[in-house]
Amino acid sequence: MNPAVSDETLHAFVDGELDVAESETLIARMRTDKELAQRVCSLRSLQSMVRLAYAEPPMDGGRA
């Protein structure tokens, strides 16, 4: 049984901070480990919500 993957490692994975070999290992594990896949999925959706929230920041209408 593999040790649990830390949150930090998963963050590094979704942020593209892991090297190719580390990423591939993680991707392979996600295929069989549903819970791990779920954690990555939830991180990605959190990230896209943050992007959506600031895609169109309100402009200061009160001034020129």
Add this chain to the structure above:
Amino acid sequence: MNHLARQAYMTLISRFLFSSFRPGIEAHRPVLYRIAYAWCHDAALADDLVQEALSRAWTRRAQLRDEASLKAWMVSIMNHCWLDHLRSRRDFDDVEDWQDELESGADTPDVCCNREQVIACVRAAVARLPLGQRQVLTLVDLEEFGYAEVAAILDIPIGTVMSRLSRARASLKMMLDTAMQQSASRTLLRSVK
């Protein structure tokens, strides 16, 4: 030549002289504004921060060593503008411990149902994060800066970038999950009635 005409003429000359750099700086205005807004959630203040950062960048353009790092360099200048602004308002030592008014004053993230509500909900949650975490999260998520770049921009160790990011995402998830649950139970209540 009257004063205004002279000024316009000088502007034209300087535009011509620094033509490759000035548009480079100006082109980053939308990026800087997005970041500034995500930090302070105040359109007028964000505007001021961007303006100040652009003008400081222009004055210090000689200090930029590598054109490729222009964006990161400008964000780091804006971080200093932001810190100067905060210092001018009150004493504070550490961004990490510092809880700004937004955090205590912001509404708790409310019901998230449609697109506009999700946006408002996420902004409220981000506004409630401690400043240091908010800065790291927005730089990584909105602008896809690498951890090392964020560390350089904010002048903090890379380990701090990673731990702040971890904490920021964990609290954000918790706040949003709570808001979603509230939203779900309200919908359920409504359908029961």
